[in-house]
Amino acid sequence: MELDNWLRTYLAYLSDERRVSRNTVQSYLGDLSDMIGYLEKLGIDRSNELKAHHLTAYLNVLRQEGRSNATIARRTVSIRSFCKYLVLQRAVDYDPAILLEAPKAEKKPPRTVRASELDKLLEMPDTSEDIGLRDRAMLEVLYASGLRVSELVSLDVEHIRLDMGFLLCLGTGGRERMVPVGSAGTAWVSRYLEVARPRLARDDKRESALFLNHLGARLSRQGFWKTLKKYADQSGLVVTPHTLRHSFASHLLENGADIRAVQEMLGHVAPASTQAYLPTVKPKLMEIHERNHPRAGAKRID
Template sequence: MRLERDIEALLADMAAERRLAANTLESYRRDLLPFVAYLREQGVDELTGSTKTNVAAYAAKLRRDGRSAATCARALVSIRALYAHLVRSGRMDHDPARFIEPPKAERKPPAALNVADVERLLAAPDTETPAGLRDKAMLELLYATGLRVSELVALQEPDVNVGLAFVRCGGGGGQERIVPIGGYALQSIADYLAAGRPKLLKPGLATTALFLSQRGDGMTRQSFWGILKRYAAAAGLPEGELTPQSLRSSFAAHLLANGADVRAVQEMLGHTSPAATQAYAQSAKLLMKDVYDAAHPRSGKRT
């Protein structure tokens, strides 16, 4: 049939010009066959007779059928490619899908650890070694302040004021912010500065970086990822689920779950929009539900 032939012509064109893999071409086919079937149900027998209304109605149908925003967006990309092929071949003089906006992807709440998991992670480093003191200070500081990992590894010694209990960091767009530090993190940083950092320093290698690698230079994001992965395994946390963002998320979710003001958390995280901070509110609600299920005698989930 003509509709299906148009799809196959597009796929042949893409295979020849863009050298797409067979699996990619099959993905396009899976997206487009339901679309042309829908057009046929609507009495449209040729793509040249379809309109923007047909495309918009199909996109709405996908959402009504429970398809995710990502699935709908991918289908629309395939449909646009089909119409672009028809325009290039001269069979159509306009693209009915051109100005149809794909649905916005749902904002998933950032993953946050519960307090017990955070405690196990923070207890994992061996503080009898200089590297362990450093790692303990880094983990405690991340959880205490919600810093991004890029901000953490960029810290210089003068950025942390142990006496006044705050850290100065540079956020996105060159915006500097001041974040308070809690007592546990302060103690860990003080221990590291006293007995960890001096032993990690290498003779003749001057640096003001706060957190030093075994080589004596500043810690990198990649190095910290490796450190975090090692301690996640030591703490018995699910492999692959813990990232530096997890501690930033836990910082925000735990504050919100305990009644912190959203605007204050927003400032500490360095978010430019309250909407970005609100995403952590869902994680906070889930954490409160876990606490309720574990503690309330009538929750029905206690063993």
């Protein structure tokens, strides 16, 4: 088949001239071999016989087979790239894939953890030890504030305003925001600053970082990830730093918080980023409305 020959030269072109990774080349090979196998069944084995409706029909077959949008989108990208190569090599008179549209990616709601499960996670550190006290304070702050890990480990001592129950966060793009820490977070950070941090700092007055590692230096992102994974494994939960951030937002919205206030606390520039949490909290919001709105139980009009 001529199309098989073109596929081989295309994959060599990707590997040798475009320096595409081996895994990506293998992905293109799988996608395009499947398409060419479909075309062969239609009796199409030459590039100049390839038409737009053949490609559309192939993608429709994938949909009928129940393939995911992500798979179909990837196949569409592979087909477009291959057809552009055929145009470049003048194997076709026009690009048959130019009007192909990839399906939109399926947006899954953020994964969250119930408040009762997070209570279990927060109680895992041994607070009789300096590192355990630090870990409890970190976890409390992360869940109470919804910070990103990079923002958490970037905090300095001066960024925590214990008397106000707030912290000052320097977010993406250099934007500053004030975020509540809450009474529990404030209490644990206060205890950490009084008891554990001075010993971890080893009397080094120059280190400004709030959360320190066992060497007395600023804790890294990787260090926090390892710490969280240890406690998640011990508690039997599947939790990442972003799970805590998602849970922070969802739990606030579930309990009636204003979405603009949550957007501000998360440091989202676009409202759409915060609105992604709404599908996870809609049932709870309906329950709150039914329980509290004076007209929620009114009789329907026939």
